[in-house]
Amino acid sequence: MAQQTCQICLEQVDDILTQLCRRTCPAAVCINCTREYIKVKTRSVLQGVVAKLNCPICIRPINLVRWHELLGDKDEEIFQFQERIRVACAVKCPWCSTMQTMLPSPHDSMPPIKLPASLARHIPQLKTLCGRYCRHHLSAQALYSFIRDTFQQYSSQILDTILPLIHDTERRAMLFLRWRRDEPFIKTPCCNADVCFSCHTAGHHTGQPCSSLESNEDIAQCPECKLHFVKSDGCDSMTCFCGQYFSWQNERMVFQFKKISPTSLS
Incomplete structure (x- = not known):
């Protein structure tokens, strides 16, 4: 050659x-x-x-x-x-203080999903969208929205099933993090302890917003990966580590509104 x-x-x-x-x-x-x-x-x-x-x-x-x-x-x-x-995707167990990732490990087999016939017909489309997502042709938000809106009360079961089938760690983590923004209450695998994935505090504070960031008014979130940013100076144009471009002022305002109404604007 x-x-x-x-x-x-x-x-x-x-x-x-x-x-x-x-x-x-x-x-x-x-x-x-x-x-x-x-x-x-x-x-x-x-x-x-x-x-x-x-x-x-x-x-x-x-x-x-x-x-x-x-x-x-x-x-x-x-x-x-x-x-x-x-x-x-790691949290610290409040009981044994072990820091461990909550990101599912990858595997090749897909367990059967028991769905009503009206929902099972959407599985081929789901596979197509997952393929596009893994090739970076679809955002985590778009895939998650399809799963949530299409499968509704079965969406958590669907996500539990498909996440291990995504072998790309970055793609798997992005979808997992998007899911846990809406459903942050988890249990640690070591002690089965209740933890809020969003604010990493012990217990499930149902009905109460996460309090870890409420006191700071100069925080914005990346609209793609939801990483928090604090900025002291510089221009309004921001580029996240994940590659997403966004306006600092726009996302700062969005973040403040989410603190006021965390469920309606999630």
Whole structure:
């Protein structure tokens, strides 16, 4: 095989990776530069922030399963990147003080879902939307809204079933976090203790808003991943770690309204 030029180091090498994010992807990057890129990207991501691992050339997000295909299942840099994402779904048990992620582990088999016939007919569409979501062609909000509005009282059962089938840690975490914004009350797997996932406090404060952030008026949330931001200066245009662009003033106002009416504006 003829050597090709790496678009990052400009060296002529044999181990060139191509078609990183799609079949028409123009990238041609050597394995060493790819691993170094992922290492730098991993170190730049804050612990617990759900970030995407984009193509280094065309900046499109790439499913982490695709990265495993390119670099191998046991690539250490990909593993470290995934571990930082899992922290975003972690809570501390109020009884044993163990910090553990609530993000479901991936598996390949799908247990049968008992649904009324009127809802079961939507499963093919759900599979299609999940495929689009995993390819970064659909947002977590859009997929979650479809599940919630279509399956209604069965939505939690659907989410419990499909989350482990999403092998991309970032995609799985984004959907999990979106779900837990609406249903934050969980039980820890170690002690079966009640915890609010949103404010990480012990107990289920049903009917009362989370109090951990109520005193600060200068907080906004990313409209995509819901990461909280505090800003002291700079312009109104913001870019989240997940890649979402938003207006600081707009999202700050939205966050303040949510504190006033947390259920109607969720």
